[in-house]
Amino acid sequence: MLRTEDDLDAALAQVLPVLRGRAAAIDQAGRYPRENIELLHAVGLMALPIPIALGGFGIGSTRPFGLQSRIQQAIAAACSNTGQIFGAHSSALTTLRLIGSADQLRHFARLVIEERASFCTVASEPGEQFTADGKRSPLRSTVHRAEGGWRVDAHKSFATGSLGCRFALVTCAAQGQPGPENIVTVVVPADHPAVTIHDSWDNMGQRATTSGLLDVVGCVLPDGMVIGAPGAARGVPVFAAIFQLGVASNLMGIAQGALDFAVAYLKEKRRPTLGFARAIDEPDWQRHVGDIATDIAAGQALVRHGFDLLDAGPPDEAAVSQLLVAVYQARIAASRISVDASSRIFELCGARATSRCENADRFWRNARTLSLHDNADKQRGIIGRHILGVESPRIASR
Numbered sequence: 373m374l375r376t377e378d379d380l381d382a383a384l385a386q387v388l389p390v391l392r393g394r395a396a397a398i399d400q401a402g403r404y405p406r407e408n409i410e411l412l413h414a415v416g417l418m419a420l421p422i423p424i425a426l427g428g429f430g431i432g433s434t435r436p437f438g439l440q441s442r443i444q445q446a447i448a449a450a451c452s453n454t455g456q457i458f459g460a461h462s463s464a465l466t467t468l469r470l471i472g473s474a475d476q477l478r479h480f481a482r483l484v485i486e487e488r489a490s491f492c493t494v495a496s497e498p499g500e501q502f503t504a505d506g507k508r509s510p511l512r513s514t515v516h517r518a519e520g521g522w523r524v525d526a527h528k529s530f531a532t533g534s535l536g537c538r539f540a541l542v543t544c545a546a547q548g549q550p551g552p553e554n555i556v557t558v559v560v561p562a563d564h565p566a567v568t569i570h571d572s573w574d575n576m577g578q579r580a581t582t583s584g585l586l587d588v589v590g591c592v593l594p595d596g597m598v599i600g601a602p603g604a605a606r607g608v609p610v611f612a613a614i615f616q617l618g619v620a621s622n623l624m625g626i627a628q629g630a631l632d633f634a635v636a637y638l639k640e641k642r643r644p645t646l647g648f649a650r651a652i653d654e655p656d657w658q659r660h661v662g663d664i665a666t667d668i669a670a671g672q673a674l675v676r677h678g679f680d681l682l683d684a685g686p687p688d689e690a691a692v693s694q695l696l697v698a699v700y701q702a703r704i705a706a707s708r709i710s711v712d713a714s715s716r717i718f719e720l721c722g723a724r725a726t727s728r729c730e731n732a733d734r735f736w737r738n739a740r741t742l743s744l745h746d747n748a749d750k751q752r753g754i755i756g757r758h759i760l761g762v763e764s765p766r767i768a769s770r
Contacts, residue, residue, distance in 0.1 A: 374416040374429050380439070383415040384446055391450035395629075396731040398453055399738075402579035404536045408454040413488040417443065418458070419481070421465040426481040432466055437614070438679035441621040445672070448625025449632060452738045453580035455625050457492075457533035459618040464491035464541040467557060470608045471600035479596070480559070483538070492533040492562075494586055495543040502747070510550030511543060515558055518592050524558050524566075526588040534569045535582035537562050542588065546602035553603040558593065566591035577734070577741025609692050609766075613682050613699045619745055620675050620699075623706035626742070627668050627713040630735035634717040635661065637725055637732075660720050664713045671709040674702035693764035700751040700765075707743035714739045 374380055391408055398405045412418045420440060422428020431440045440462060448455025465484070468477050483489040501509045513526030526542050534540060539559050546556040560567060572584035605611055638661075642651035651657060678699045681687075687695055714735035718725055725732050757763045 373427060374420075377439070379416075380429070380443065383417055384443065387411050387415055387417070388446060388450045391447065391454055395451035395453075396734065398451060398580045399734045400731060402574075404533070404582045405451065405454045405457070405580050406536050408451060409457060409490055409533075409536060410488065412447075412454070412458060413484075413490075417447075418461060418488070418490065419465075419485050421462050421469060422481045422484065423469065423477070426478060427485045428465075428481060431462075432614075433469065436679065436683040437617075438676060438683060441617060441675055441679050444618065444621040445625040445628065445675075448622045449629035452622060452626045452629065452735075452742070453578055455622045456578055456581050456583075456742065457490075457536070459622055460493045460532040461491045461537075463615060463618060464493045464539075466614060467493065467541060467605075467611075468559075468599060470611075471557065471604040476596060476599060480539075487538075489538040490533065490536060491539050491541055492531050492537040492586075493541045494528040494531040494534070496530040497527060498529045498585070502750070511545045511555065513542065513544040513588075514546075514548040515544040515556055515598070516547055520592050521594040522558070522592065522598055524560060524588050524591040524593060526560075526586070528586040528588075530583045531569065531586040532581045532583040534562065534584065534586050535571060540567075540586060541599070542586075552606055555605060556602045557599040557605065559597045559599060560588055560591060560593065564588075564591055575741055577737035577739070579737075609687065610682055610695070613678065613695050616699045616703045616746070617675060617678050617682065619742065620671075620678070620703045620706035623710040623739060623742055624668065624671050624675055626735055626739045627664075627671065627706075627710040630710075630714040630717050630739075631661070631664050631668060633732060633735065634664075634720045637717075637721045637730075641724070642721060657720055660716065664716055667709045667713065671702070671705045674698070674705050678702045689766070690764075692766060693758060696765040697755055697758050700755055703746070704748050704751055704755075707739075707748055710739035711736065711743055 419428040420431045423433050424430040444455055444459050447458055468480055497512055516523050526544055540562055542558050542560050544556055544558055546554045566589055568587040570585040573582050638651045644651045645654055648654050681695045681698050754765050
């Protein structure tokens with residue numbers, strides 16, 4: 373059980389070299405990193421958002437959300453596929469804590485800690501559309517009252533971690549009624565006979581996250597698997613911030629991982645220019661490393677600022693606007709920095725680093741893929757409208 377930040381650091385010191393050593397092979401195979409997730413469970417990192425009283429580390433309740441970002445960035449720097457799955461699982465636990473009942477939280481916390489259960493979180497649907505300010509079209513997935521509890525019918529996409537999860541946290545429209553006031557969250561067992569998880573994720577990046585399709589057809593669940601009343605998430609205006617900062621943390625981890633790769637390559641493999649004993653002594657490479665490191669530090673500072681505002685406490689309307697602007701700034705910067713850093717490492721490492729045996733392109737592929745999770749132009753527009761005094765952001769789901 374993790375009790376202190378020193379315990380966290382010790383757990384990271386144990387797992388990060390293992391994750392880093394497996395990352396290239398996991399990417400090449402495009403397979404769910406089951407061994408990595410088991411390792412994170414074994415050292416207690418998969419229980420971070422669970423309250424201390426229930427055996428977790430209390431992130432988001434007793435301890436600041438910012439700790440979650442530090443851990444996710446470190447994991448993503450070692451293996452970004454594992455980092456994204458870790459983030460989706462942690463988001464599910466945070467959702468359970470914020471809108472679930474005490475009994476539900478106790479029940480699922482025990483399954484995570486004692487039985488190493490993992491979660492995926494899925495809201496997206498194939499064919500969905502978004503408004504100009506980033507709000508999604510009404511959900512087609514539904515949950516209706518039925519004999520024995522609730523009937524769930526859902527067709528979902530981008531189900532990160534679904535091939536290895538025990539439970540999927542699925543958002544649906546209660547009684548089929550559209551609108552955010554009718555959105556309800558349901559815990560669906562992945563092994564239920566009414567659930568089909570498709571191994572359909574064949575994208576160029578984040579290949580091992582198994583972020584494919586998930587179908588639920590006529591799945592009847594008891595009351596205890598419905599988390600909160602319809603519209604409960606509207607009473608927690610920080611959901612969008614938590615999600616977006618999680619994605620930004622993973623992107624900054626990818627950027628750091630790319631820089632770590634380049635530094636190691638320069639030290640161990642790059643041939644020096646005539647007149648230099650080592651490649652790391654060359655001013656050109658020193659300037660490139662300094663430039664990339666500066667961008668990463670700036671991005672990390674923006675992510676940290678977003679988490680500081682999140683940790684400041686329940687926000688009023690004005691504070692929600694300030695928080696969301698800071699979050700979108702961090703998210704936009706993280707996308708740009710991760711894509712740029714993962715591309716520039718080839719200027720540092722040279723043509724030999726493009727060899728397939730290095731698999732260095734995974735950093736760019738992963739950054740480019742994850743950066744497209746949300747529309748950055750819409751997020752820039754939200755920031756611009758706020759600064760220009762046209763409109764301030766309110767509660768958002770993305």
